Amino acid sequence: MNYQKILEDIQEQIQPELIKGNVADYIPALKNVKENDFAMSIRLLDGQTFNVGCFDKKFSIQSISKVFTYSMALKIYSKELYSRVWYEPSGNPFNSLVQLEYEKGIPRNPFINAGAIVTTDSLVTHFKDKNIAIKQINDFINNLSKDNILIDEDIYMSELKTGHRNRALANLMKSFSNIKNPINNTLETYFKHCSFMMNTQQLATTMLFLANHGTDPLTKEEIITSSKAKRINSLMLTCGHYDASGDFAFHVGLPGKSGVGGGIVAIVPKKMAICVYSPRLNSKGNSLAGTKALELFTTITGLSIF
Numbered sequence: 253m254n255y256q257k258i259l260e261d262i263q264e265q266i267q268p269e270l271i272k273g274n275v276a277d278y279i280p281a282l283k284n285v286k287e288n289d290f291a292m293s294i295r296l297l298d299g300q301t302f303n304v305g306c307f308d309k310k311f312s313i314q315s316i317s318k319v320f321t322y323s324m325a326l327k328i329y330s331k332e333l334y335s336r337v338w339y340e341p342s343g344n345p346f347n348s349l350v351q352l353e354y355e356k357g358i359p360r361n362p363f364i365n366a367g368a369i370v371t372t373d374s375l376v377t378h379f380k381d382k383n384i385a386i387k388q389i390n391d392f393i394n395n396l397s398k399d400n401i402l403i404d405e406d407i408y409m410s411e412l413k414t415g416h417r418n419r420a421l422a423n424l425m426k427s428f429s430n431i432k433n434p435i436n437n438t439l440e441t442y443f444k445h446c447s448f449m450m451n452t453q454q455l456a457t458t459m460l461f462l463a464n465h466g467t468d469p470l471t472k473e474e475i476i477t478s479s480k481a482k483r484i485n486s487l488m489l490t491c492g493h494y495d496a497s498g499d500f501a502f503h504v505g506l507p508g509k510s511g512v513g514g515g516i517v518a519i520v521p522k523k524m525a526i527c528v529y530s531p532r533l534n535s536k537g538n539s540l541a542g543t544k545a546l547e548l549f550t551t552i553t554g555l556s557i558f
């Protein structure tokens with residue numbers, strides 16, 4: 253298949269979508285982007301790369317970081333983790349509080365904010381210190397991307413100041429004893445890993461292990477066991493787009509994870525990882541043109557998991 257040509261066709265067809273939707277502004281520093289930007293990268297298991305658009309422009313990975321932290325926590329805690337964070341779709345927005353109250357502080361899955369905050373809390377506990385935890389998360393991402401990935405301090409500080417809802421989620425979970433560390437230590441670590449800056453090429457590279465049964469195909473290192481990789485992919489399919497996860501599975505048909513920075517990663521098992529970037533979001537907080545581009549990709553190539 254001529255992936256370069258396919259990406260160029262998608263880029264052309266996507267143009268009318270690039271002016272639709274809105275950039276996230278509830279974290280003020282996220283507004284500082286070029287609103288109509290578009291980039292898409294494909295990385296095959298053998299290392300071949302195909303790119304279009306501003307593929308070397310770094311953007312805030314936001315909730316895509318939840319895939320990294322969950323992979324680390326699942327590796328450390330295995331099934332023990334499920335008593336603190338479940339694996340069911342929530343059917344609710346990513347920052348919703350309601351379900352958490354009547355489900356006694358156990359978040360539905362690791363890809364909504366509450367679940368990711370618990371996951372991060374488990375890493376702070378394991379590494380015994382918030383600074384060591386963020387360093388380990390950074391090392392994990394550096395190893396997968398073969399690059400040096402950095403935090404954007406402005407975005408981090410912006411969310412630290414305005415993340416009232418995440419603070420509410422953390423406090424609510426603490427009241428049910430599902431946050432073990434001081435809330436600030438856990439939230440600072442969470443906000444920091446949301447603020448890593450990466451481009452589509454780097455993100456596609458980091459996701460290759462999930463397309464290859466848990467082993468990085470470029471280095472042959474086992475990042476996670478194949479059964480755990482299966483679980484992460486299934487969570488990406490069922491929960492990776494919050495209350496639009498069904499919609500994403502319906503239209504795209506791949507495990508995927510979005511972030512409010514405008515990025516989406518998707519996995520084609522045994523073949524490739526894809527990343528698309530376009531910062532304007534739909535009403536559910538997922539990249540509008542990015543979702544459309546991935547839908548076009550599976551329509552043109554027939555490469556969905558179904």
Ligand SMILES: NC(=O)CC[C@H](N)C(=O)O
Nearest residue numbers: 314315346365446511512
């Ligand atoms: N969906 C997202 O990307 C949300 C991540 C963001 N840092 C938040 O906690 O609100």
